[in-house]
Amino acid sequence: MYPELGQLALILALLLAVLLSVVPLVGALTGRDSLQAFARPLASGMFVFTGLAFAILAHAFLVDDFSVAYVANNSNSMLPWYYKFSAVWGGHEGSLLLWALMLSGWTLAVTIFSRKLPSVMISQVLSVLGMIAVGFFLFVIITSNPFDRLLPNIPADGRDLNPLLQDIGLIMHPPMLYMGYVGFSVAFAFAIAALINGRLDAAWARWSRPWTTVAWAFLTVGIALGSWWAYYELGWGGWWFWDPVENASLLPWLSGTALMHSLAVTEKRGVFKSWTVLLAIVSFALSLLGTFLVRSGVLTSVHAFASDPERGSFLLMLLGITVVASLVLYAFRAPVVHVRSRYGSLSREVFLLFNNVLLVSATALVGIGTLYPLVLDYLEMGKLSIGEPFFNTTFSPLAVATGLLLGVGIFSRWKKTDGGWLARKLLWPLALSTAITAAVMIGYGGFTPWAFLGVFAAVWVTVATFWDLWDKSSSRNGRLYGLRRQSRSYWGMVLGHLGVAMVMAGATIVSNYGIERDVRMQPGDSAMVGDYRIVFTDIGQREGPNYTSEYGSFDVYLDGKQVSELHPEKRNYTVGMSMMTEADIDAGLFRDVFVAIGERISDEAWAIRVQYKPLVRWLWLGALVMALGGFLAIADKRYRIRVSKEKEAKVIQPDASGKTAEVTS
Amino acid sequence: MHPIRKKRLIIVLFLMAGIAIAVGLTTYALRQNINLFYDPTQIAAGEAPTDVRIRAGGMVEEGSIQRESDSLKVQFRVTDYSASVPVQYDGILPDLFAEGQGVVAMGRLNSEGLFVADQVLAKHDENYMPPEVAESLERAEKSRADAEKAAQSASY
Secondary structure, X not given: OHHHHHHHHHHHHHHHHHHHHHHHHHHHHHOOHHHHOOHHHHHHHHHHHHHHHHHHHHHHXXXXXXXXXXXXXXXXXXXXXXXXXXXXXXXXXXXXXXXXXXXXXXXXXXXXXXXXXXXXXXXXXXXXXHHHHHHHXXXXXXXXXXXXXXXXXXXXXXXXXXXXXXXXXXXXXXXXXXXXXXXXXXXXXXXXXXXXXXXXXXXXXXXXXXXXXXXXXXXHHHHHHHHHHHHHHHOOOOOOXXXXXXXXXXXXXXXXXXXXXXXXXXXXXXXXXXXXXXXXXXHHHHHHHHHHHHHXXXXXXXXXXXXXXXXXXXXXXXXXHHHXXXXXXXHHHHHHOOOOOOOOOOOHHHHHHHHHHHHHHHHXXXXXXXXXXXXXXXXXXXXXXXXXXXXXHHHHHHHXXXXXXXXXXXXXXXXXXXXXXXXXXXXXXXXXXXHHHHHHHHXXXXXXXXXXXXXXXXXXXXXXXXXXXXXXXXXXXXXXXXXXXXXHHHHHHHHHHHHHHHHHHXXXXXXXXXXXXXXXXXXXXXXXXXXXXXXXXXXXXEEOOOEEEEEEEXXXXXXXXXXXXXXXXXXXXXXXXXXXXXXXXXXXXXXXXXXXXXXXXXXXXXXXXXXEEEOOHHHHHHHHHHHHHHHHHHOOHHXXXXXXXXXXXXXXXXXXXXXXXXXXX | OOHHHHHHHHHHHHHHHHHHHHHHHHHHHHHHHEEEEEXXXXXXXXXXXXXXXXXXXXXXXXXXXXXXXXXXXXXXXXXXXXXXXXXXXXXXOOOOOOOOOEEEEEEEEOOOOOEEEEEEEOOOOOOOXXXXXXXXXXXXXXXXXXXXXXXXXXXX
């Protein structure tokens, strides 16, 4: 009975989405307030019914209702309850329902947090979100209905959740990632609404900025969680594989990062408007592309379990309609926008422009590397793959260049920066960064040009960020007062940039100084990895709730002292008969020691992988710091306090020296 | 020239230079890092280049896995049931690597016809078959059927 109600709720949500995509838009175009007033109730209703559908599906999982095909395929009565719950988005249908839930959640959030926006604007934004929702509800209902029944032959038990997904990282990774993907739909909707009514101004930028930032922050966390999960669960210690599915999430992140920065320029200085709109469209299109790549089955990976060509073509159609429609609108409306502000060639505007050029180049690079093999395959021009070396050789220089530019850009001023002043300003931070980098190189004992560049870029960003913070926080009333006077959005920027530096440092150090060894061991043997001695003490059978495992025991010694005891496992999940390697990691802020069991080679001996991973944690900590910066930035006062007309004209944030001033709006 | 135009020109030139460098790097890197796929029949026929990083795939031949007793070196044959190629690998094989399973190996073919793999991929699902392998098996199946038909018609 319940599943049919879920189906009904989905259909009702679709109907509400159809109304939402038409009624408020007509109201906005014809200037009828009565029609615009429908926007909020419709959006709320859509959320309620999607939530209901989601809750019913979750209920079906928790009570083991195997008459529902999706539950039977993705769950099992032996699963612990939390995996039953996360299995809701463990497969194709449920994860799309989650997508739809997120979308209606974001739509609801727009209705709640945008009360001060003009009614015309909000109606258009909500209508655009409604249109996207129509597409996805249709997709779920027509091609991927999670409520399909297996009647009358109800299976006695389910086929179990893929053991790879039975993990805490995978409970959280998809919702976070989807929050990010779907979040860009809000920035997209704002851009489309602005194009429709031709109001591409600073106010528009200020409205869409927090939405973009928060979507970006979620996406950052989602990507980091995926990487962390791959590290301990899937990758034998690798943290990024340039797998097309990973790239699919990196693409909107890169263009979203560009969008955040260009929105800053549009808000503060009123320039780059057309560019910003284009980036908003591109970021959302890339989110859709990511969903298409992962969900259509064109890629074979852990993510694409069930593939069905019908689904792929439907998603491709959605993507096509979105891109073509928004670009046509862009082509007709964007030239209306005029730019009046001027800026010098060394201004902060120009530095942010270069930031955008680098980030968009990186997006293009990753895009080419990901799509080129797919396109060739589709055109039947041969099967090929583009491996990690391609991405490593092309992406690293761009990342380093972005870091170097970032450090300079931090010191630049809006409108105009004096070249001589900037050069003098950079001298000491540069010297300090070089010294620190040299010290790090000596500490890790080995110089390679790439390691040096990567570490230098990270140190340089850190030094420049703190230097600027020091400059800005000097105050007659003492340092503490000066620090406290900084706005939350400034602190957000500081954290965001420090997070970038941490990721750069982590990536460089672990790639250049990490040690990975595959060794043949039997109980009693020991192996060295870096300064650590790993002793294989024992291995034996163990029973888990839904698996049996070979349970290994290893002691880790440093300088003759035992630092930890690790228990990697080789699990055999009984229902699906699938083997899983569970690595065990002695995690630390500055290094991880990683042990994983490979296959059994003889009666006694096993293949064992031992790894020393310096600074690997910084990758994910850095991402968290970045995301924290994003959340801090949207907590800035100016988004909450309604700035009156008089105040808007006034100078709000004179900087420490008082030489220049930022003008909001 | 008008100073604003000059400034714009400089910015545009910078952008062009940046894009040119990016395109150059991309094509260079692409040329270095494209890994073409070959099936055992193609490799046995000598169609695959030696000492270039390529991908090869097929089914692991029954009874072909040989391990060395003192290291992780392993040798096995990959087949599409028409031809087979010896593959050597030093390292940990994936969980679902087994005889009769589909695999894709990355590596180089040496002059003796031995495929030295640096990476072996199998999938985390026993029903999964890498698409390239599935296709090459189909092709091999078809050409065998054609050959049989030809043989039959020849005998008439």
